[in-house]
Amino acid sequence: MKSTKQRCVALYGGRPSRRCASIPGVRVQRWGSSRDAGRGATRDLVRAIKQGTILGVVVLTRWVGHSDLSRIKTACRQAHVPIRFVRGGQSASLKITRTLVAEVLHG
Numbered sequence: 001m002k003s004t005k006q007r008c009v010a011l012y013g014g015r016p017s018r019r020c021a022s023i024p025g026v027r028v029q030r031w032g033s034s035r036d037a038g039r040g041a042t043r044d045l046v047r048a049i050k051q052g053t054i055l056g057v058v059v060l061t062r063w064v065g066h067s068d069l070s071r072i073k074t075a076c077r078q079a080h081v082p083i084r085f086v087r088g089g090q091s092a093s094l095k096i097t098r099t100l101v102a103e104v105l106h107g
Contacts, residue, residue, distance in 0.1 A: 007053050009097055010045055012072065013060030026055070028097060033064050042068045049075040056082040058097045 008027040031045045048054050049072070057076055059069065076083040082103060086096050 007055050010048070010054050010057045011060070011097060012045060012057060013062065013064045033060075033068065042071060046071055046075045049079050049081050052079065054079075054081055056084070056103075058084050058086060061085050061087055 008029045010029055010031050012031045013033045032041045045054075045057075049057070057072060059072065061069070064072075073083060075081070084096050084099070
């Protein structure tokens with residue numbers, strides 16, 4: 001099992017003020033899209049991916065622009081960080097996030 005200390009799963013897209021559902025034993029951090037949180041949010045997420053503090057990324061594609069998505073996908077590919085895409089809302093993102101956490105933590 002990989003350590004989750006100081007690492008989290010990133011939920012990217014939409015407004016960062018929206019509450020994230022919790023997953024026992026793993027921190028889920030919400031990152032707003034450029035449209036909702038400004039360009040710095042995407043830049044900060046890409047930096048965190050490159051620094052190794054992100055276990056995996058779940059992207060809510062409905063609220064993400066093409067250029068931001070491209071930057072995040074590139075960073076994940078280079079850092080070997082798993083990424084999943086969700087077209088649905090809150091319940092779909094929670095299901096995908098839980099699946100991603102299980103994959104990352106248990107191989």
